[in-house]
Amino acid sequence: MxxxxxxxxxxxxxxxxxxxxxxxxxxxxxxxxxxxxxxxxxxxxxxxxxxxxxxxxxxxxxxxxxxxxxxxxxxxxxxxxxxxxxxxxxxxxxxxxxxxxxxxxxxxxxxxxxxxxxxxxxxxxxxxxxxxxxxxxxxxxxxxxxxxxxxxxxxxxxxxxxxxGEAPWPLAHSPKPGHRRAPRPDLADVRGQAVARAALEVAAAGGHHLLLTGPPGGGKTMLAERLPGLLPPLTQAEALEVTKIHSAAGVLPVGAGLLDEPPYEAPHTTASAIALIGGGSSQLRPGAISLAHRGVLFLDELGEQRPVVLECLRQPLEEGVIRIHRAIGSATLPARFLLVAAMNPCPCGEGGGRRCRCQPGERLRYARRLSAPLLDRFDLRLHVPRAEPGQLLGEAAGEATAVVAARVAVARRRSIARGTSINALVPGSRLDELAPLDRAARRLLAGLLARGGLSARGLHRVRRVALTLADLAGADPPLTEEHVGTALGLRAELATLQAAS
Ligand SMILES: [Zn+2]
Structure with a gap:
């Protein structure tokens, strides 16, 4: 039979x-x-x-x-x-x-x-x-x-x-759906750091990748951990997609139910390429970049990452997927994440100040480990100084996550109303239509381009960030000198970032 x-x-x-x-x-x-x-x-x-x-x-x-x-x-x-x-x-x-x-x-x-x-x-x-x-x-x-x-x-x-039919169906032992997740850290815990907090808000509102440099102890990790809380909750379809990825990776807790919050993945610097990118010899398991799909990927100590890992990031950053080819087969895994990377300004972490133990040549070599195309992916690049003791103790708590997330949601609705999902993905060809510049803004950018202070690709990125700033301010285009100036300020060159230390 x-x-x-x-x-x-x-x-x-x-x-x-x-x-x-x-x-x-x-x-x-x-x-x-x-x-x-x-x-x-x-x-x-x-x-x-x-x-x-x-x-x-x-x-x-x-x-x-x-x-x-x-x-x-x-x-x-x-x-x-x-x-x-x-x-x-x-x-x-x-x-x-x-x-x-x-x-x-x-x-x-x-x-x-x-x-x-x-x-x-x-x-x-x-x-x-x-x-x-x-x-x-x-x-x-x-x-x-x-x-x-x-x-x-x-x-x-x-x-x-x-x-x-000899016995009834065994009553399934079903754990309670939607098991309790640990509460997410709140932005109110971050004292001082006004610029970094603003950059987080812009990153969440426009989906802009963010590079934070600065000495250890500045709170870069603390800031990154609070970014997922600012993102809009996942839709039903997105939540199912994310849950499937975590299930396929074998990291979905039993009985977890639907993962409806944007995920946060922070792989350790020593994580293997397979753990980060995905792969394996018998099963093709998704890696951290796919687990971060529709959420935040935090890469600490970007300057310490192996070149092969940095190279592998380019495809997901460009296409939102990672294609893996192995002897056991090929697969395309989703990997559209918001990247937050942190980097010490130099190998010792002090970045040229009195306490720095590095030679100038060492500092330069360290900065060069990041290729220009990768560095170019970060719409937002800023220096996070060590907080002053007075800020840590004296200052009142900052705005809470819920307050900032509400502003982010409003800004996102504006970009969706324009027919684009997030501003970071607005094609360069549509910027003139969606993010026109007023005369003063145009003059500011033309001057920078003429002096070689901005590349053509950099220009697009600055306009996208300026559009997000306008969305957060509730202002309709054209973009003003103030929007563009702030966007430029949030996109410091690495050399400037090092000098700031
Ligand atoms: Zn140093």
Whole structure:
């Protein structure tokens, strides 16, 4: 008898539907798995065989052929275990024919028959379909984000009894949806740093990448951590997209529900290229830049990052995706993030002042580690000095995150009303139409261009930031000298930043 069981297989952040075909026929007892299984899929039959022994099911004493269809596609991971077990039970008539019509199955089997959670349950559930879809009990909430009817099982024995109608469906142990997340840090905690706070607001409102330089202890990390709180909450579609990526990376906490806040990723300087960019030898897992999709990526000590990592950032910064090509296959992973980078002004961190221990040559070499094209991606570049003791102790708390986020939301609505998502992405060809300049602003920029103080690309970036400043001020174009002047002030050259230390 032939059994066909729907399930799915994960690759990158997407999953593909897979049908497990099982045929039990006469011949020497032997089990073969065909149809592009990877090592983990090939081992599935051993896990299923052991689970059968634990549950008291019989392994057919015949020839068993298991085909993972479509055969041309590579299948990866252990999520097909449960479907394979059900297929063998059906093909060997230990389950009545017709008992599983409409069902799809996802789950890894333990040798004792336990149904274990799988990596990527959200995209897998979306691909597997099924009415109902049977998933590991612990993942009912997560699978439910992508599938309308989900039932959870904890053990293969329970599943078979329920399918035969001998026992009710086990009540899925479903953790409470939307588990409590740690509260985000608030901008009110940042004392002083008026310019940096303003730059954060502009970055959030216009989606402008931000480079912060300055000595250690200036609060660069503290500022970056508060940026996601200023971004508008994710829409339902965006939240599902982000949740799928985190699920595929295996970092979605069980029962987390939908991730509806912009994510914040701060990979350590020593993180491997795979951890940052994505990849891996058996599964193509998304890296930190994809986990930061629709949120904030914070790279500390940009000057210490390896050149290969900095080079890999160019594609996502330009296209919002990262394309990964490996022997196991190629994938395009989403990676549209707001980049905040921090950099010490020199290797010792003091940046030329009295306490600096670096030679002038060393400082120059350090600055040159960032290529001009990468540096050019930062619309906002500013120096964050160490806060004065008086500011840290005396000054009143700054504006709270909620107050600034409300202004950001208003500014974003203005850019959406113009038909553009964020100002940082306004094409250069539309700047004359969307961000016209008044006469004084034009004169200011023309002077800079004539003196070689601004490149053509830099000019576009300054106009985009000026447009965001106008949006935040509630002013309609044309952009004034004040908008343009402020935008220029928020885009210091690296040499100036070093000198400021
Ligand atoms: Zn130094």
């Amino acid at each position: 032939l059994a066909c069981i729907p399930t799915a297989s994960l690759f990158g952040v997407d999953a593909d539907p897979v049908t497990i075909e099982v045929q039990v026929h006469s011949g020497l007892p032997c089990t073969t798995v065909v149809g592009g299984p990877d090592a983990t899929c090939r081992e599935a039959k051993e896990r299923v065989r052991a689970a059968f022994a634990s549950c008291g099911f019989e392994w057919p004493n015949k020839r068993v052929t298991i085909n993972l269809s479509p055969a041309w596609q590579k299948k990866r991971g252990s999520a097909i275990d449960l479907a394979m077990a059900v297929g063998i039970l059906l093909a060997s008539e230990q389950l009545p024919a017709g008992s599983i019509s409409g069902y799809a199955f996802l789950g890894e089997l333990g040798l004792d028959g336990a149904v274990r959670p799988v990596v990527g349950v959200v995209p897998l559930a979306e691909a597997a379909g099924g009415d109902p879809l049977v998933v590991p009990a612990a993942q009912v909430v997560d699978a439910g984000l992508a599938s309308s009817r989900v039932v959870g099982v904890g053990h293969l024995g329970d599943l078979v009894r329920a399918l035969k």
